[in-house]
Amino acid sequence: MKKLAPQFLVVFFLFFGSMTYAQDWKYDLEEALTLAKEKDQKIVLFFTGSDWCPPCIKLERNLLTSDEFAAFTYEKYIWLRADFPRRKKNRLSQEQKAKNKELAKRYNKKKLFPAILILNKEGVVLGATGYRSDLDVKGYIELLTSFDSFGR
Numbered sequence: 001m002k003k004l005a006p007q008f009l010v011v012f013f014l015f016f017g018s019m020t021y022a023q024d025w026k027y028d029l030e031e032a033l034t035l036a037k038e039k040d041q042k043i044v045l046f047f048t049g050s051d052w053c054p055p056c057i058k059l060e061r062n063l064l065t066s067d068e069f070a071a072f073t074y075e076k077y078i079w080l081r082a083d084f085p086r087r088k089k090n091r092l093s094q095e096q097k098a099k100n101k102e103l104a105k106r107y108n109k110k111k112l113f114p115a116i117l118i119l120n121k122e123g124v125v126l127g128a129t130g131y132r133s134d135l136d137v138k139g140y141i142e143l144l145t146s147f148d149s150f151g152r
Contacts, residue, residue, distance in 0.1 A: 023064060023079040028099060029123070032080040036121035042148075043123075044077045047108050047115040051085045055131035056114040068137045073144075077118075084113070118147045 026032045032043050046064070048056040063069050073079075082100040085092065092100070107125065108115050118126045127147030135143065 023070065023073070025079045025081045027081060027096060029080065029103060032078045033121065033123055036078045036119075039078070040121065041076060041078050042121065042126065043080050043119040044073065044144075045080045045082065045103070045107060045115075045117040045119055047082045047084070047104065047113055047117075049085065049113045050083050051087045051090045053113045059114050059116075059131045063137060063140055066137050069140065072141050080119075082108070116144075118144060 026035070032045075035041070036043050048060065050056060050060070080103075082103040083090075083092065084100060084104075104111060107117055107119075112130060115128060115130050117128045120126055127144070129140075129143055132139070132143075
């Protein structure tokens with residue numbers, strides 16, 4: 001039994017010790033607003049062209065999926081995604097296309113991609129950014145944190 005203990009501890013810490021965070025994407029504004037009000041959180045609205053927009057792909061790969069960024073945002077934001085893919089294999093349902101089109105009409109009239117907007121729990125834009133090659137993960141965290149003082 002003593003021989004199993006160190007192996008068990010290694011497995012235990014590998015499994016439970018490395019908490020990973022991931023965005024729990026929402027795809028409906030009303031659902032995101034309801035959750036934001038319930039949890040007293042802000043909303044990150046991400047406009048992306050996931051299969052055709054190189055800056056969108058870089059932003060997602062280098063920022064949104066990084067452990068450091070995900071840990072920072074895990075307890076702070078509700079995640080809302082508006083994707084506008086072009087490839088047939090990534091086609092969205094007509095219902096989702098309509099929802100994304102309404103989000104763009106309300107929040108992204110110029111159709112800029114990528115766009116990250118921080119909304120308060122009433123849906124008011126507190127700040128916006130896009131792909132910034134001059135910012136690393138810490139830079140984006142500082143930028144998003146700077147939006148916190150708006151809309152209080």
